[in-house]
Amino acid sequence: MSEQQLIERAKNGDTKAFEELMKKTQTNIYNLGLRLLGNKEDAADLMQETYIKAYENLDRFEGRSSFSTWLYRIATNNALMKLRKEKNKKVSIDELKKFGDKSYKIEISDWSENPSSYFKSAELKEVLQKAIDSLPPKYKSVFILHDVEGLPLAEVARILSLSIPAVKTRVHRSRMYLREKISEYIKKHGN
């Protein structure tokens, strides 16, 4: 049965059809929750809230975007609300804005030739994980959706109700900031 047929059936109260839609999409929604919120419990809660909200609003789904984009939109908006309540220290937007400011000279340290084993270091991954978690929610969500989930810029823009140029700016600043954090770590620990 096609996704469209399942949606129509679910709209008419067919529980099995809705379960089928959940089965097809749940891995993506759960992993999005893990990536944005960082732990299994919150990811499970996010998944539950997303499907309940999707069910409650199914009549409003008109098929202008794919069902999966629509679910991502519900899940990301819910996750953003949770992320905004987080207490951990975030990098300021002003700090991120300097990437793109002509007066700011970025330091380019070249670690592109480091052996691949170096990048398997658990400590380096932890540094990067912390840096991603320190991104303000509106940057973190864009970075995760585009660079980790691999969604196209236009789809990320649709999910977050942003313009494509705004998505591009946030992607660029996030990448530059994370690259700088890795550079700092490598500089400190030697090649």
Place this chain on the structure above:
Amino acid sequence: MKCEDIEKLISEFIDNEIEESLRKIMEEHLKECRRCLSLFETIEKTIALSRSIYRKKKVPKGVSERVYYEVRIRFKK
């Protein structure tokens, strides 16, 4: 093209969002400029490393069942 222009456009270059003529100019610059090439390569590595820390996980069985149950009881109302 100056290095600061490359810095500004490098993400769009990586995302293939640059029109062909400009792309060629950037490619030429990257061949000549070790600094900008390093920037390009280290951003690509940053993205690859970020992907590697978020490997896809299976949804725990108990979680799926709980969500199905919660949705089902709402369908019944």
